[in-house]
Amino acid sequence: MRAIPPSFDPAAVAAIDARLAGVAADHGVRVPWAIESGSRAWGFASPDSDYDCRFFFVRPVAAYSALWPARDVIETPLEGLLDVNGWDLGKAIRLATAGNATVGEWLRSPWVYDGDPAFRDELLALVDRVVDPARLRRHYLHVGRAQWHRAADGPATVVLKRVFYAVRPAVTLRWLDDHAGVPPMSLDELLDQADVPSDVREEVGELRERKARTRELGSAPVPPAVARWVDGIFAAEPDLSVPRSPRLRAEAEAGFQALLARWAPG
Structure with a gap:
């Protein structure tokens, strides 16, 4: 399966293809899923946004019982706009x-x-079975709050490009109010399916248009409707400690073994 938009630089895509082939050959792994993450996949890229390729890999079955197991991350060098790891x-x-x-x-x-x-x-079906909805909400709350605070550039201004990194988790929390399972990655899809006020949608749309045509939005007062809405979402969301579930861990272990048997390289 391949789904690449025409806006992607062909040279960057070719370089990513070469890196993925190199990962499989050099590490002796299978790469059954490799995608674009980051702002290009979220739907608010700038002209100079990185290409954030992320992938899952599977080692041979014997590697998972090795006395000195290999790292569970494979990273390739950061070069120019290319960021490829899995x-x-x-x-x-x-x-x-x-x-x-x-x-x-x-x-x-x-x-x-x-x-x-x-x-x-x-893998998505397994993730649906093992994810705890309360833990998922906590993830988006922590990510969103952290980005909202990082965006601050003074008492009355924010780094505007970072507003998106807080808006998407906030919209995802609203999506989770009415949906079960794994949320979409794309901001457009989230907005289509979540209860978000029209004035917030309008201001987000204006910011996205500016981000799409400039390398750097800079700092400015955050749009008022967005500021009120995001503040309200993060303030109202309870930050609860969620105990681990032995049942979900057992489900995850069984699912891992089944996926390993099917997708490990021979």
């Missing part, structure tokens, strides 16, 4: 079970460099 299948499942939403987002990216839909569907 997670081992086991790491992905552990993180998803702990409430990390990144795994589900990678599986729902609109832009796919190379991937097997069967792998995506099987």
Whole structure:
């Protein structure tokens, strides 16, 4: 499966393809899913946004019982706009079970460099079974609040490009009010399916148009409707401690073994 928009630089895509082939050959792994993450997949890229390729990889079965196991992350050099790295299948499942939403987002990216839909569907079904909705909400709350605070550039201004990094988690929290399962990655899809006031949508749209045509938005007062709405979302969301579930861990272990048997390289 491949789904790449015409706006992507062909040279960057070719370089990413070469890196993915190199990862498989050099590390002896299978790469069943490789996608674009970051602002290009979220739907608010700038002209000079990085290409954030992320992938899942699976090692041979024997590697998972090795006395000195290999790293569960494969990273390639950061060069220019290219940022290409990935997670081992086991790491992905552990993180998803702990409430990390990144795994589900990678599986729902609109832009796919190379991937097997069967792998995506099987891992997404497992993530749906092991994710704790309360942990998922806590993930988006923490990410959103952290980005909102990082955006601050003074008593009355914010770094405008960082507003998006807080808006998307806030919209996702509203999406989770009315939906179960793994949220979409794309801001457009989230906005289409979540209860967001029209004035907030309008201001977000104006900011996105500016971001799409400039390398740097700079700092300015945050749009008023967005400021009120995001502040309200993060203030109202309870930050609860969620105990780990032995049942979900057992489900994750069984799912990992099944995926490993099917997708590990021979």
